[in-house]
Amino acid sequence: MLPLTLVAAAVIFLGILWWMKQDTKDGGFKAIPGPIGLPLFGNVLQVGNKMHLKFADWAVKYGDIYQIYLGNRRSIVISDPKMMKEIFTVEPAFSGRAFFEGFEMYPNEPLGIVSTEGELWEVHRRFLLRQLRDFGFGKSTMEQLILDEVKETIDLLKSSSAKPISNIKEIFQVSVINSLWTIVANERFNHDDPRLLSMMADSARLTDELMNRAVMFFVPWTRHFLPPLAGFEEVRDRNRRFYETAVDAHKATYQEGTTRDFIDVYLAEIEANKDNPASLFHDRRQAEKQLHAILADLFFAGTDTTSNTLAWAVLYLAKNQDAQKKMQKEISSVTGDSRLVTVSDRSNMPYTNGVMDETMRKSSIVASGVQHRAMAGKQFREYFIPTDTWIFPNLYFIHHNPKIWGDPANFRPERFLTPDEKTYKKNDNLLPFQVGRRQCVGESLARDSFFLFLTNIFQRFSISLDPNVPEPSNEPQVGFVLSPESYSIILKDRNTVK
Numbered sequence: 203m204l205p206l207t208l209v210a211a212a213v214i215f216l217g218i219l220w221w222m223k224q225d226t227k228d229g230g231f232k233a234i235p236g237p238i239g240l241p242l243f244g245n246v247l248q249v250g251n252k253m254h255l256k257f258a259d260w261a262v263k264y265g266d267i268y269q270i271y272l273g274n275r276r277s278i279v280i281s282d283p284k285m286m287k288e289i290f291t292v293e294p295a296f297s298g299r300a301f302f303e304g305f306e307m308y309p310n311e312p313l314g315i316v317s318t319e320g321e322l323w324e325v326h327r328r329f330l331l332r333q334l335r336d337f338g339f340g341k342s343t344m345e346q347l348i349l350d351e352v353k354e355t356i357d358l359l360k361s362s363s364a365k366p367i368s369n370i371k372e373i374f375q376v377s378v379i380n381s382l383w384t385i386v387a388n389e390r391f392n393h394d395d396p397r398l399l400s401m402m403a404d405s406a407r408l409t410d411e412l413m414n415r416a417v418m419f420f421v422p423w424t425r426h427f428l429p430p431l432a433g434f435e436e437v438r439d440r441n442r443r444f445y446e447t448a449v450d451a452h453k454a455t456y457q458e459g460t461t462r463d464f465i466d467v468y469l470a471e472i473e474a475n476k477d478n479p480a481s482l483f484h485d486r487r488q489a490e491k492q493l494h495a496i497l498a499d500l501f502f503a504g505t506d507t508t509s510n511t512l513a514w515a516v517l518y519l520a521k522n523q524d525a526q527k528k529m530q531k532e533i534s535s536v537t538g539d540s541r542l543v544t545v546s547d548r549s550n551m552p553y554t555n556g557v558m559d560e561t562m563r564k565s566s567i568v569a570s571g572v573q574h575r576a577m578a579g580k581q582f583r584e585y586f587i588p589t590d591t592w593i594f595p596n597l598y599f600i601h602h603n604p605k606i607w608g609d610p611a612n613f614r615p616e617r618f619l620t621p622d623e624k625t626y627k628k629n630d631n632l633l634p635f636q637v638g639r640r641q642c643v644g645e646s647l648a649r650d651s652f653f654l655f656l657t658n659i660f661q662r663f664s665i666s667l668d669p670n671v672p673e674p675s676n677e678p679q680v681g682f683v684l685s686p687e688s689y690s691i692i693l694k695d696r697n698t699v700k
């Protein structure tokens with residue numbers, strides 16, 4: 203009995219300390235407002251499954267910067283675009299990354315780019331950016347590889363023309379995986395390849411499990427009390443083997459001086475540094491583990507994001523036939539509908555740029571951004587941000603704030619055009635790739651892929667909603683990204699480019 207009473211007293215005491223700590227000003231700096239949470243759990247239970255909506259409610263109540271606790275992790279949420287640019291750009295200490303213990307590819311080793319910090323992150327981020335910028339493996343440019351995949355997708359869609367299609371999201375998923383995996387590993391999959399289907403099923407399962415157990419993510423100690431994620435380790439190991447197999451196959455056929463893809467470029471870097479102990483590529487075993495983790499990052503960060511952006515664009519344009527016709531008219535006037543659309547056409551297509559931006563604004567698929575970690579305690583404006591604070595950009599709120607956009611619920615590409623609708627006008631409040639030191643490294647690839655798939659598909663087809671099923675809503679399904687609910691569409695072949 204006595205130990206139980208002691209435990210209860212200790213919990214109450216810690217709870218009171220916790221409560222007091224949440225309300226404390228830090229060393230004379232201005233206190234950051236925010237909701238009071240529960241001992242040990244903080245605000246995690248209030249956040250629930252629709253984090254972006256709760257974050258938006260709190261922004262209305264507490265303003266441009268507020269503080270919450272996710273478990274015992276102090277977090278701040280930034281809801282103003284200017285403040286967001288400043289916090290992610292000016293102070294290097296705010297460009298760390300949270301590391302989710304228990305979910306890593308190699309136990310207790312943060313590897314790759316998305317979840318690393320310091321020199322390992324800097325060197326590999328720079329390396330990846332350079333490869334993506336100077337892309338050109340073998341005889342192909344990145345654009346050619348994406349266009350090859352666009353043509354495959356159009357052929358596939360042609361066979362379903364005039365019949366309802368209810369799996370466009372999955373079709374885009376495979377197409378985007380293929381264009382990325384060709385760049386990375388010089389390999390594409392058939393839409394029914396068992397390896398691909400198993401990867402997709404694994405990742406869907408993990409996402410569902412993790413979203414339903416967000417508390418395990420943010421309050422890691424609950425892992426020891428909750429039942430383990432069903433089959434998590436098995437899925438993680440299968441995933442890792444997929445990347446190891448790709449790298450091993452490349453090692454077996456690697457020829458010095460010939461680079462077929464990103465894996466070869468990375469292997470060449472290891473080779474070039476074999477006599478340079480100061481390099482992070484020197485230790486072959488460790489560098490190969492790092493390569494596996496980067497491949498996983500690219501797969502994870504680059505596929506569902508791009509394919510869901512495309513799925514949202516098709517849904518919005520199927521619902522907004524006027525916008526679809528305007529975009530098709532622009533595509534026809536630039537290409538004469540006698541050739542495929544290429545990246546160089548983009549600067550001549552203001553309306554299409556508006557459609558792309560409006561899709562990214564309205565869907566805001568990475569709704570609460572990817573949080574940073576304060577690697578040291580630093581002043582930010584009149585506040586103090588202690589070490590280890592997580593920093594969230596409230597992207598969904600920023601992209602739907604009526605004070606910025608006026609009518610955020612409407613799909614209106616014209617908001618990104620000058621009043622005469624002839625010129626595209628960038629809006630600095632649109633930040634789907636975040637901003638600053640960790641800004642998405644795949645941004646140009648994502649924009650090119652989005653543009654090439656979108657324009658070439660609409661050049662070839664007109665798309666409308668299937669009249670025989672209820673109209674799909676704009677409500678997202680919440681996962682790692684916000685994706686549209688499954689919907690059914692009908693494609694009509696415009697018989698343009700053959």
Ligand code: HEM
Pocket residue numbers: 290315316317327382499500503504505507508511567568571572573574634635636637639640641642643644645647648
């Ligand atoms: C529409 C598509 C995409 C969106 C909306 C998107 C969005 C984002 C966001 C919001 C971040 C967080 C940036 C930060 O922490 O400050 C990010 C990071 C990242 N993205 Fe993307 N992304 C997209 C496509 C891609 C693609 C195609 C790739 C790769 C080929 C990619 C690779 C990465 C990587 C590696 C990071 C981590 C960067 C770092 O931590 O330094 N993303 N992305």
